[in-house]
Amino acid sequence: MIRFDAVTKQFPGGTVAVEDLSLTAPTGRITVLVGPSGCGKTTSLRMVNRMIQPTRGSITLDGQDTSRMNEAQLRRGMGYVIQHGGLFPHRTVLDNIGTVPRLLGWDRTRIRARSNELLERVGLAPELGERYPAQLSGGQQQRVGVARALAADPPVMLMDEPFSAVDPVVREQLQDEFLRLQGELGKTILFVTHDIDEAIKLGDQVAVLRVGGRLAQVAEPAYLLAHPADDFVADFVGRDRGYRALQFQETPRLPLRSEPTIVLGEQPTEPYAGWLLVVDDDRRPVGWVEPHRIGTRTVSTGDLHRGGTVATEHGSLRAALDAALSSPSGRGVIVDASGSLCGTVEAHEVLTAIEGTRRPERRGSPA
Amino acid sequence: MTWLADNWRTVLDLALSHLYLAGIPLVVGLLVSLPLGWAAKRWSRSYPALITTTGLLYTIPSLALFVLMPGVLGTKILDPVNVVVAMTVYTVALLVRTVADGLRAVPDHIEQAATAMGYRGLRRLLGVELPLAVPVIAAGLRVAAVSNVSIVSVASLLGVSQLGDLLVDGYNRVIWGELVTGILACVTLALLLDLVIVTGSRVLTPWLRVQGGRA
Numbered sequence: 112m113i114r115f116d117a118v119t120k121q122f123p124g125g126t127v128a129v130e131d132l133s134l135t136a137p138t139g140r141i142t143v144l145v146g147p148s149g150c151g152k153t154t155s156l157r158m159v160n161r162m163i164q165p166t167r168g169s170i171t172l173d174g175q176d177t178s179r180m181n182e183a184q185l186r187r188g189m190g191y192v193i194q195h196g197g198l199f200p201h202r203t204v205l206d207n208i209g210t211v212p213r214l215l216g217w218d219r220t221r222i223r224a225r226s227n228e229l230l231e232r233v234g235l236a237p238e239l240g241e242r243y244p245a246q247l248s249g250g251q252q253q254r255v256g257v258a259r260a261l262a263a264d265p266p267v268m269l270m271d272e273p274f275s276a277v278d279p280v281v282r283e284q285l286q287d288e289f290l291r292l293q294g295e296l297g298k299t300i301l302f303v304t305h306d307i308d309e310a311i312k313l314g315d316q317v318a319v320l321r322v323g324g325r326l327a328q329v330a331e332p333a334y335l336l337a338h339p340a341d342d343f344v345a346d347f348v349g350r351d352r353g354y355r356a357l358q359f360q361e362t363p364r365l366p367l368r369s370e371p372t373i374v375l376g377e378q379p380t381e382p383y384a385g386w387l388l389v390v391d392d393d394r395r396p397v398g399w400v401e402p403h404r405i406g407t408r409t410v411s412t413g414d415l416h417r418g419g420t421v422a423t424e425h426g427s428l429r430a431a432l433d434a435a436l437s438s439p440s441g442r443g444v445i446v447d448a449s450g451s452l453c454g455t456v457e458a459h460e461v462l463t464a465i466e467g468t469r470r471p472e473r474r475g476s477p478a
Numbered sequence: 479m480t481w482l483a484d485n486w487r488t489v490l491d492l493a494l495s496h497l498y499l500a501g502i503p504l505v506v507g508l509l510v511s512l513p514l515g516w517a518a519k520r521w522s523r524s525y526p527a528l529i530t531t532t533g534l535l536y537t538i539p540s541l542a543l544f545v546l547m548p549g550v551l552g553t554k555i556l557d558p559v560n561v562v563v564a565m566t567v568y569t570v571a572l573l574v575r576t577v578a579d580g581l582r583a584v585p586d587h588i589e590q591a592a593t594a595m596g597y598r599g600l601r602r603l604l605g606v607e608l609p610l611a612v613p614v615i616a617a618g619l620r621v622a623a624v625s626n627v628s629i630v631s632v633a634s635l636l637g638v639s640q641l642g643d644l645l646v647d648g649y650n651r652v653i654w655g656e657l658v659t660g661i662l663a664c665v666t667l668a669l670l671l672d673l674v675i676v677t678g679s680r681v682l683t684p685w686l687r688v689q690g691g692r693a
């Protein structure tokens with residue numbers, strides 16, 4: 112657990128980067144610091160591993176005051192993913208990953224084994240290990256940054272916009288993998304971003320900072336979207352927050368209807384008007400067809416309309432609504448955990464379900 | 479070129495002492511400049527003072543420095559050590575700035591990463607900062623090498639022999655072959671040192687030679 116207690120940082124020039132910050136990052140959880148550029152996110156993060164000394168206030172790590180700890184030891188015990196990568200250009204990928212273990216004096220074979228293991232963990236091919244950072248794509252470099260921070264298996268991870276330098280598709284992918292990894296590792300994570308969507312997606316708890324380094328609100332993502340503490344937070348979380356909040360509402364028993372289907376590679380047997388759902392041999396939906404267009408031919412992949420998204424049975428209302436809205440037939444496809452078809456649902460049915468879930472929220476408080 | 483054919487042994491001997499008088503100071507000068515350059519970077523207030531002081535050393539005329547040395551070191555006037563020490567002073571004058579600038583050119587995000595990983599002191603210098611400063615330091619070293627080779631010639635006026643002897647003698651006795659040989663030998667020596675430095679720098683910086691390197 113990382114605890115900020117009334118922490119203020121004023122830089123020599125007079126800039127107050129962080130003001131009176133009190134915040135707790137619980138053990139094993141992801142706490143996201145989010146806010147506009149220059150609001151003191153990086154400064155807050157760096158006060159934790161004492162790259163920056165607080166002017167006032169204290170930061171404790173599991174109850175111990177960090178200002179009394181040995182600096183280098185404190186840092187080697189915390190993974191740090193730096194804004195803009197910060198990989199050592201003169202070291203190969205494997206040597207970059209092994210940086211902290213080397214500083215901790217592990218023996219060579221152990222470092223090598225650990226580095227290779229992490230390379231795989233973050234989804235990089237083994238042959239990339241001998242490359243230099245300049246020979247990697249931006250997304251690959253960010254993965255190496257994460258692997259390097261994880262190398263000595265520190266209980267605490269400080270991550271400063273680790274996924275900011277990549278395109279949205281890759282970012283999404285990195286975020287998903289990050290969540291999966293965190294599911295396995297359960298680190299105490301302080302994560303900085305200026306992207307509210309990222310904060311909402313990744314955070315168990317989100318702290319919104321305003322310029323001048325003051326905490327505007329800290330809450331669980333769903334609560335933040337539903338109950339912004341003031342105009343600043345409301346503005347910052349954005350206009351479509353109502354819609355985005357749906358992603359935290361688990362689908363209640365949606366009234367699923369059974370959907371007529373045709374298996375890919377078979378012929379339509381009876382005349383059928385409108386859209387027909389095509390599934391594969393394992394009843395996994397692959398797309399929609401309009402039977403009158405293909406007549407008596409067999410359905411091939413070329414005939415498929417693939418526009419619709421697919422929602423899972425116990426996923427979010429947002430996904431269910433999106434499936435209905437994006438489906439050419441107007442019927443949203445719902446599948447089970449293994450991807451097999453459960454049934455379909457129409458947009459108005461999802462909306463009715465949403466109405467039914469409106470109830471007071473539980474946790475989170477304005478700062 | 480008949481002059482060279484008749485005197486190649488002498489030329490070789492002179493070239494070797496020339497190499498010694500110019501090369502040893504290069505190595506010693508680099509070793510002295512590293513901590514000084516590091517200090518200039520580490521304590522940024524000391525930077526202007528250190529750079530100005532060492533820069534001023536370079537403006538002392540070489541002859542004056544050679545002549546001063548016995549007084550400072552307590553050596554005999556003909557002792558080659560005078561030349562070695564004087565050349566080391568020149569090398570340091572050139573390299574302190576180079577080392578400081580090379581270390582200062584390490585990108586900030588890499589410095590920050592080093593700090594965040596828990597790098598400190600000598601380990602940080604040798605493991606992160608110095609390797610990244612190699613290209614800049616090597617460039618400074620090349621300048622120092624050429625400068626040393628040419629300044630060392632002046633030592634002939636003090637009776638410390640090296641390739642400069644050929645120039646003085648060739649000029650005094652108007653022996654064109656000797657004069658030209660002296661010049662060519664100096665140039666060759668400078669190119670040779672340059673080649674050694676460039677090769678060394680390349681060997682030390684394999685990451686700059688990969689495709690898309692330089693990041």
Ligand SMILES: Nc1ncnc2c1ncn2[C@@H]1O[C@H](COP(=O)(O)OP(=O)(O)OP(=O)(O)O)[C@@H](O)[C@H]1O
Pocket residue numbers: 122123124126127128147148149150151152153154155194305
């Ligand atoms: N070393 C420093 N000296 C003086 N002022 C600084 C220093 N570092 C940061 N600041 C100032 O403190 C404020 C907060 O900076 P910080 O880097 O924490 O912002 P940030 O929230 O991380 O911004 P970004 O999203 O752009 O990374 C800024 O106004 C910045 O100019």
Ligand SMILES: [Mg+2]
Pocket residue numbers: 152153154194271
């Ligand atoms: Mg920042």
